[in-house]
Amino acid sequence: MEEELKRAFLGMKRQEAIDLVKAALESNTDPLMILGVCREAMEEVGERFETGEFFLSELIHSAEVFKQVSAILEPALISRRAPETSGSVVFGTPKGDIHDLGKNIVVTMMRAQGFLVHDVGVDVPPEKLVEEVQRTGTNILALSALITPAFVSMKKAVSLLKEKGLREKTFVIIGGGVTTDLARKEVGADAQTLDPTKAIRLCRQYLERTTL
Amino acid sequence: MIQETMSRMERFEAAVAVERPDRVPVMPLITAFAPRCQGITQGQAWRDVDTGLKAMMDTFEDLGGYDRLYKPNLFWPMIGGVFCAAPVRVLIPGRQLGEDELNQIDERELFAREDYDKIASVGWNAFWKEHYQVMSGGRPMEKIASTQNRLLEEYIREIEIYHGMDIHPLFGAYVDSTIMAFSMCRTLTQFTMDLYEVPGKIKAAMDATCDDLIQNALDVIKRTGIPLVFIVLERGSGFYYRTDIFEEFEWPYLQRYVDAFLSEGITPWFHFDTDWGINLPYLKELPKGKCVCDLDGMTDIFKAKEILGGHMCISGDVSAALLSLGTPEDVEEYCRRLIDKVGRGGGFILTTGCECPVDAKFENVKKMIDVAKEYPGNW
Numbered sequence: 285m286e287e288e289l290k291r292a293f294l295g296m297k298r299q300e301a302i303d304l305v306k307a308a309l310e311s312n313t314d315p316l317m318i319l320g321v322c323r324e325a326m327e328e329v330g331e332r333f334e335t336g337e338f339f340l341s342e343l344i345h346s347a348e349v350f351k352q353v354s355a356i357l358e359p360a361l362i363s364r365r366a367p368e369t370s371g372s373v374v375f376g377t378p379k380g381d382i383h384d385l386g387k388n389i390v391v392t393m394m395r396a397q398g399f400l401v402h403d404v405g406v407d408v409p410p411e412k413l414v415e416e417v418q419r420t421g422t423n424i425l426a427l428s429a430l431i432t433p434a435f436v437s438m439k440k441a442v443s444l445l446k447e448k449g450l451r452e453k454t455f456v457i458i459g460g461g462v463t464t465d466l467a468r469k470e471v472g473a474d475a476q477t478l479d480p481t482k483a484i485r486l487c488r489q490y491l492e493r494t495t496l
Numbered sequence: 497m498i499q500e501t502m503s504r505m506e507r508f509e510a511a512v513a514v515e516r517p518d519r520v521p522v523m524p525l526i527t528a529f530a531p532r533c534q535g536i537t538q539g540q541a542w543r544d545v546d547t548g549l550k551a552m553m554d555t556f557e558d559l560g561g562y563d564r565l566y567k568p569n570l571f572w573p574m575i576g577g578v579f580c581a582a583p584v585r586v587l588i589p590g591r592q593l594g595e596d597e598l599n600q601i602d603e604r605e606l607f608a609r610e611d612y613d614k615i616a617s618v619g620w621n622a623f624w625k626e627h628y629q630v631m632s633g634g635r636p637m638e639k640i641a642s643t644q645n646r647l648l649e650e651y652i653r654e655i656e657i658y659h660g661m662d663i664h665p666l667f668g669a670y671v672d673s674t675i676m677a678f679s680m681c682r683t684l685t686q687f688t689m690d691l692y693e694v695p696g697k698i699k700a701a702m703d704a705t706c707d708d709l710i711q712n713a714l715d716v717i718k719r720t721g722i723p724l725v726f727i728v729l730e731r732g733s734g735f736y737y738r739t740d741i742f743e744e745f746e747w748p749y750l751q752r753y754v755d756a757f758l759s760e761g762i763t764p765w766f767h768f769d770t771d772w773g774i775n776l777p778y779l780k781e782l783p784k785g786k787c788v789c790d791l792d793g794m795t796d797i798f799k800a801k802e803i804l805g806g807h808m809c810i811s812g813d814v815s816a817a818l819l820s821l822g823t824p825e826d827v828e829e830y831c832r833r834l835i836d837k838v839g840r841g842g843g844f845i846l847t848t849g850c851e852c853p854v855d856a857k858f859e860n861v862k863k864m865i866d867v868a869k870e871y872p873g874n875w
Contacts, residue, residue: 296692298689298692298693339734339736339737339738340735340736340737341688341691341692341736341737341738341741344684344685344688344689344736345688345689345692348685348688348689380597380598381600382587382600382602383600385603385683385684385685388685389685431598431600431816431853431854432816432817432820432853432854432855432856433597433598433853433854433855435820435821435855436855461769461770461794462816462817462853463817464815464817464818466817466818466821466822466826467817467821470821478794
């Protein structure tokens with residue numbers, strides 16, 4: 285099952301992946317183990333994207349399959365121990381911008397790779413973003429934008445993190461079509477990228493640095 | 497100041513023909529920036545067409561004038577419609593959005609996967625005639641068509657006003673590429689799933705759509721009288737898809753667009769949002785000096801020059817981030833580099849990378865225009 289399921293993910297075969305997961309559940313395979321296989325497949329999708337073998341469309345397709353498979357697994361997972369997480373992230377599109385395509389792709393990719401993502405949606409005021417960082421105790425704030433008015437909200441969120449004494453322990457990463465390194469400097473973020481897999485790698489590297 | 501020996505239109509046409517004009521033409525794509533610049537809200541400019549028009553004119557003058565104006569007002573063709581583009585819902589400042597927010601597209605599924613067969617059997621226009629009312633929750637097709645027509649008439653009135661001032665709006669018509677139209681109707685995610693799971697259905701629907709989109713654009717150009725078609729391309733690029741998808745679902749239709757438009761004497765303007773680097777070599781198959789490759793800053797414009805130089809005019813690509821966050825010195829340095837490298841030998845138009853951001857600094861936009869007028873360059 286493991287190899288077939290991975291092949292279904294990597295071959296962009298949604299229905300096959302869903303059928304395999306359902307069959308595995310029916311034969312009492314540990315749902316955590318099934319989830320683990322799906323995550324491994326998603327990691328390979330990410331790796332192939334980074335080498336240029338896969339394109340964004342393959343990330344989008346496999347992320348959608350992962351989302352659907354996760355929904356099938358969820359009832360079985362609830363009764364088991366929680367899957368291990370790689371870290372947690374608060375993720376949103378800041379106030380002034382309602383675009384969510386890029387955010388949604390990265391959120392699903394992050395979840396597929398074991399991150400606990402608190403998706404706060406679009407057009408989110410800076411105060412709400414920082415409240416969510418406080419409430420969840422996460423140390424990564426990810427912000428996505430497609431238009432420049434979002435820069436003001438990003439900058440304010442960073443400033444609020446400082447006011448609340450959270451800036452030093454929060455990694456702020458920005459992305460989306462309009463962001464550049466100049467925007468990163470202006471808003472005071474730690475990292476900027478347009479590449480979903482690089483975003484995940486940067487978050488992982490941050491977590492590795494801070495947990496050493 | 498460079499001694500000008502050409503009119504604005506002669507300069508523009510020389511650049512399109514990959515010839516060397518008297519100086520590099522410059523034309524920022526300004527919409528939302530104009531009301532902000534004139535101290536009025538986006539809502540005011542959207543509600544009252546004359547207010548929007550005045551904001552655009554005053555901004556054009558305040559900036560010292562430039563070679564072509566993309567469009568005279570905010571509203572057209574950003575309002576979605578069935579004529580030439582996916583009938584997306586545009587959220588408008590002061591209505592669905594805050595008074596001074598930026599208009600944005602509310603992307604959602606406008607038709608289902610099952611509808612590809614219907615489109616394949618009746619074509620794009622006939623499909624929307626039937627489907628629009630269902631999709632929009634009862635809003636009759638005639639109503640959107642009437643709104644579109646009213647806005648087009650307003651646009652034509654404004655074109656005439658501008659022509660009287662030797663200012664030349666760019667848009668003759670605005671048309672989505674096939675992938676753009678379908679992706680906006682299905683959403684990026686669902687369209688991508690469709691490409692992998694029902695490619696034959698998409699292909700059949702596109703075959704039945706392409707000529708309708710071309711004809712719709714030709715009909716609009718007949719009325720505007722501007723022989724230039726602004727082709728919106730974003731979703732078919734190598735940023736999203738491998739080239740075999742581009743070769744099957746975008747390129748053959750784009751070639752059909754180009755053939756049809758050129759045969760009517762209409763210049764195709766390819767508005768390439770996102771990174772089209774791996775797709776650029778295909779453009780060399782198109783006739784020399786007849787089209788414009790307009791880049792938004794995500795495609796490497798300097799590599800584009802290496803590929804297309806001497807064959808196709810390139811326009812671009814002063815980025816939104818640079819205009820809103822940079823200094824005039826930063827803008828000047830980048831524009832000079834563009835003129836020296838991409839402008840070399842001609843065939844270059846200095847534009848904003850997609851749209852000038854609403855919060856651009858006035859002095860930065862002015863600097864971009866001034867550099868084109870003053871910097872003799874090494875080209």
